[in-house]
Amino acid sequence: MTTNSTVKRALLVHLSAKDRHVILDNVLKALRKRFYSPEKLNEDWRTAVECHRPLIEEAATGESFELAISDLLAELHTSHLGFFHRSARRASSRAALSATYLADETPYGKRWIFQDVHAGGAASIASIEAGNILLSVDGREITPPEHPVFVMGKQASIEIVGSDGRRRTVPVDVGRPKGKKLHFIQPTLVEARRLDGGLGYLKVAMFPGMVGVEVATAISSAIEELGAIERLIIDLRGNTGGGVGALRVMSLLTPERIPVGFALDRRRITQNLDSEKLNFPRFSRIPASTNALWPLALKFAPVMLAKKPIVLQSEGLGKKPFHGRIVLLVNRHTASAAEMIVAFARENKLATIIGEKTAGRLLSATSVKVGKDFRLALPTGAYYTWAGTILEGTPIVPDQIIEFDWHDRRGGRDRQLEYAIDHIRDMAVTKSVPQ
Secondary structure, three states, X not given: OOOOOOOOOOOOOOOOHHHHHHHHHHHHHHHHHHOOOHHHOOHHHHHHHHHHHHHXXXXXXXXXXXXXXXXXXXXXXXXXXXXXXXOOOEEOHHHHOOEEEEEEEEEOEEEEEEEEEOOOOHHHHOOOOOOOEEEEEOOEEOOOOOOOOEEOOOEEEEEEEOOOOOEEEEEEEOOEEEOOEEEOOOOOOEEEEEEOOOEEEEEEOOEOOOOOHHHHHHXXXXXXXXOOOOEEEEEOOOOOOEOOOHHHHHHHOOOOOOXXXXXXXXXXXXXXXXXXXXXXXXXXXXXXXXXXHHHHHXXXXXXXXXXXXXXXXXXXXXXXXXXXXXXXXXXXOOOOHHHHHHHHHHHOOOOEEEEOOOOOOOEEEEEEEEEOOEXXXXXXXXXXXXXXXXXXXXXXXXXXXXXXXXXXXXXXOOHHHHHHHHHHHHHHHHHHOOO
């Protein structure tokens, strides 16, 4: 889905009628050339283009032009697709606040309710908690389906209803300077703790970085600090993905090197995919430090320049005491690289999946210039599991569906985690019974 169709802001850019026409044509050309699923650009799409064209080409302001093209792109019902100006410094709550939310009826009408609030992120620092109800941003009331959008580098005033039922307004810093650029406040990437009975709990908030050395190292360190645990809950709720660092979690699920999957653009899809994939080069080890990134880049540079698919393969980290007794906690915000983990576990029967259906958002994407400092973000390839499943648009259904209950969370109860703990303890008892 596009991410900026409800943005209300001033976009100070002057566009002539010719500019608007040329930019729209460039958007359409880019889609025809690079969009991952050309079959979606069918007669219905062409009809939608002609229906939206007058609104786009007659847009009075840069803002209305941006919104009109975004509304057109929404007709493709595809993730990783958007249209924005280079001057844009806005972000969704996932990126700006390290938080997610869902829509539901409340005593204040239909509202957004915080679901995942990652420790160390901007929302957490502002003492926002899961179950809090969002009322307004910077004095402006926000109601679904409009999503709140935040401006990088500015402090936002967010009005919420806390778990005590009281309304309050909290200041939230959106991004911090780092050198000459602004960066999001990164949440605590990895949290781990021991629970009773040899049970370990590992939560991963996101997988930043293309290769993910930092998060992979943090995951391995956390597992080492947990010690000799016999069962493990891996919490991927609210993890909206990232890079190859997700491979470290997959590698914790099995002692073996097992193919995970690969991304293909539309030019590589053939009828002989099952046989061709056996010859794709494989990436099966995240380096221990960033010093190894240059040799890694040199190794895979020819493959990437040739635009050949690279198969991800689990790292073969060896046998762990908790193998066979693992639970993955997921929800509607578990997406992208985090969904790759869930799919890998499902295909190889390596864990029990508990929680809500995942997001079904997993594509490789890029952005291209389309004129007057506007850019089109578009998906260029689909991710395939090793068994050939495409996850885009297909949420993964858990083995045990336990919905998020925001009323319980306001009272401090996490039913999904409680169920996971009960399940994995029963699983351990069952596996210890002699055959």
